[in-house]
Amino acid sequence: MKQLVILSGKGGTGKTSITASFAHLAHTDSVRAVLADADVDAANLELVLSPHILEEQEFIGGKVAWIDPQKCEGCGLCEQVCRFDAIAVQEDKYQVDPIACDGCAACVHQCPTSAIRMEPQLAGHWFRSESHYGPLFHAALRPAQENSGKLVTMVKQQARLLAMDEKYPLIIVDGPPGIGCPVISAVSGADMALIVTEPTVAGVHDMERALQMTRHFNIPSAVCINKSDIFGKGAAQISSYCLDEKIAVLGQIPFDQSVTEAMVNGEPVTAYRPESPASKEIKNVWQKLIKLLQPDLGVDADKVRTG
Amino acid sequence: MQITVASGKGGTGKTTIATSLALGLALNAAVLPPLFLDCDVEAPNAHLFLRPVFENRKDVSILIPSIDESKCTRCGRCAEVCEYHTIAVLGKKVMVFPQLCHGCGSCTLVCPTKAIQEVPDVMGVLESGSTPSGINFAHGILNVGEPMAVPVIQQLKKWSTPQPGQVVIVDAPPGTSCPVVESVRNADFLLLVTEPTPFGLHDLKLAAQVAKELKIPTGIIINRDGIGDAGVEDFCAVEGLPILMRIPYDRAIAEGTAQGQTLIEIYPEYTMLFQQLLAEMSRIVDQQ
Numbered sequence: 001m002k003q004l005v006i007l008s009g010k011g012g013t014g015k016t017s018i019t020a021s022f023a024h025l026a027h028t029d030s031v032r033a034v035l036a037d038a039d040v041d042a043a044n045l046e047l048v049l050s051p052h053i054l055e056e057q058e059f060i061g062g063k064v065a066w067i068d069p070q071k072c073e074g075c076g077l078c079e080q081v082c083r084f085d086a087i088a089v090q091e092d093k094y095q096v097d098p099i100a101c102d103g104c105a106a107c108v109h110q111c112p113t114s115a116i117r118m119e120p121q122l123a124g125h126w127f128r129s130e131s132h133y134g135p136l137f138h139a140a141l142r143p144a145q146e147n148s149g150k151l152v153t154m155v156k157q158q159a160r161l162l163a164m165d166e167k168y169p170l171i172i173v174d175g176p177p178g179i180g181c182p183v184i185s186a187v188s189g190a191d192m193a194l195i196v197t198e199p200t201v202a203g204v205h206d207m208e209r210a211l212q213m214t215r216h217f218n219i220p221s222a223v224c225i226n227k228s229d230i231f232g233k234g235a236a237q238i239s240s241y242c243l244d245e246k247i248a249v250l251g252q253i254p255f256d257q258s259v260t261e262a263m264v265n266g267e268p269v270t271a272y273r274p275e276s277p278a279s280k281e282i283k284n285v286w287q288k289l290i291k292l293l294q295p296d297l298g299v300d301a302d303k304v305r306t307g
Numbered sequence: 308m309q310i311t312v313a314s315g316k317g318g319t320g321k322t323t324i325a326t327s328l329a330l331g332l333a334l335n336a337a338v339l340p341p342l343f344l345d346c347d348v349e350a351p352n353a354h355l356f357l358r359p360v361f362e363n364r365k366d367v368s369i370l371i372p373s374i375d376e377s378k379c380t381r382c383g384r385c386a387e388v389c390e391y392h393t394i395a396v397l398g399k400k401v402m403v404f405p406q407l408c409h410g411c412g413s414c415t416l417v418c419p420t421k422a423i424q425e426v427p428d429v430m431g432v433l434e435s436g437s438t439p440s441g442i443n444f445a446h447g448i449l450n451v452g453e454p455m456a457v458p459v460i461q462q463l464k465k466w467s468t469p470q471p472g473q474v475v476i477v478d479a480p481p482g483t484s485c486p487v488v489e490s491v492r493n494a495d496f497l498l499l500v501t502e503p504t505p506f507g508l509h510d511l512k513l514a515a516q517v518a519k520e521l522k523i524p525t526g527i528i529i530n531r532d533g534i535g536d537a538g539v540e541d542f543c544a545v546e547g548l549p550i551l552m553r554i555p556y557d558r559a560i561a562e563g564t565a566q567g568q569t570l571i572e573i574y575p576e577y578t579m580l581f582q583q584l585l586a587e588m589s590r591i592v593d594q595q
Contacts, residue, residue, distance in 0.1 A: 001555060008317075009349075009350050010317065010318060010350050010352070011316065011317010011318040011319075011350075012316060012317040012318010012481075013317075013318060013483040016506065023326075041315075041481075041482030041483045041484050041487075041513075042315050042316055042481065042483065042509070042510040042513060044316070044467060044506045044509055044510070045503075047505050047506060047509060048505075062390075063390070081412065081413075081416060083410065083411055084411075099488060099492075099520070099521070100492075102409055102411065103390055103416060104390050104409060104411030105386075105388065105389075105390050105411055106411045106412060106413035106416060109388050109413060109415060109416065109417055110359075118390075122587040140580075141483065141484055143483045143513050143516040143517040143520065144483065144484070144487075144488045144512070144516075144520050144521070145484060145485075146484065146485045147484075148482070148484040148485070149454065171526075173379060176482065177318075177349075177350065177480075177481050177482070178347075178350055178456070178480060178481070178482075179349045179350065179449065179451060180348075180349045180449055180453070180454055180455065180456040180486070181455060183349075183452035184452075184454050199564065199565060200564065200565035201352070201355045201356075201566060201567040202322065202350075202352035202355060202567075203565075205350075205352055206352065208351040209349075209350060209451060209460070212451040213451050213452065216451050216452040217452070230500030230558075230562060230565050231562055231563050231565035232565075233565060234565055234566075235462060241364045257534075260504055260534050260535055263504055263505055263535070264504065264535050264536045266505070273583055286428075301386060
């Protein structure tokens, strides 16, 4: 079983539109794939795969401290030890700001009257669904919650279990933007990362950071340039950077209004308008990826580098 | 006044709006140039648009436990209280996993033999300087391979504080989880940048919920107006969220921002529009 993760560094470069197209292309190529949306903060894959939810589970994230006003004697030690500025006197009582609380429980262990306890927080939900193109695991983190990395790990674990049980050769993971905690959870265990970038100064800058991150965790990586024709100089800069770093550029997807139209229509662009310029190039990238990944065989890291 | 620019969905134009707003203010001789904080520490880009000259640098670190084996009795109390599983006592060995540590200090407080000392562990860097237009600029950069963005954002906000009367513009990361909340905390106004597409709408709804939970007055900017559908407009009407600006989809804007230009550099008439936007946000804040 192989795991492909789609990343970008910068948000909004087209990760989800491309992942959805891969899901469609895998389906039409009869490559059985489990899909996982690891962008649990802003899960959008479901908007273009029309999933039918089969199972919904609560996700209990971190815990938050709670001070029992009956037991609190007001010594203020909790406020002193809290390094997250989460405890303060409000309305004459020591109270915890649940949003600032990091859940470390330092206050619980220091309170001389055992007035503080940790309360588990419902941080979100995760779902097992059936989509047009195969099983989809996705989640919804409640706004302003912590532990998105843990929820990503949960979604991926569930996808993996199903893939192992039912012998799926491929898992396609739609990753979150950035390079921090949820992204690290999304790339862990991946056989390959595809970085979707765009030829803008910000896109290039963040692609470089995403590639440094995948190198740090030893994940073979390739790049595809989306909206490649909006700034020719930027696209050339990406190609030359990748050449220097020995990273394969698998394709250059032109700016194409069909991508947005497909999204409005709730479909992957390769299904909505298969003959559009973007669809043709996404198909080309997909075919190269599948050759590199060979879902039934081992990944040759050198091949990924040279394309 | 602190204005945080956020979005939920990535790539809607947060940085374009935040940098253009800052430049619009800096071009108004009647007010102090703003303080700009780029809190998207995983993917910081605002410096590419505002081009500051960095003069100051500071490492970001949190305090992590270092165990003095000669004083440690292997009682395991530290591992017991750690909510992040940073410490493991295995027979005679005590192991510390620095990347799991949140720096809360609980282990140090409970150690009965005072065998734990706290030592700094570097996870990122802060940089600050001025831009050619006089903006005080600072950003944080999370080191590659480090998971926690929040301490970098917290320390950036503590390190770079405004002068009296100076407007602070915060460029937030995408999403709705802890790094976003940290960037939005203490804001007087939240400016949400979205695009009129199903993805933009879905993520705008989540971001608007964050704003509601934090009880911060909120306004909307629709970027690339005209590309998708009417979902965002309808949502704003139902929720009573004011749409403060619409930026049409325009090839010249796409090409200009690709090269690191603000809207004001692409179309100078935006200078006035951003100055009016600030006045409108101030008016809404004053009404509260």
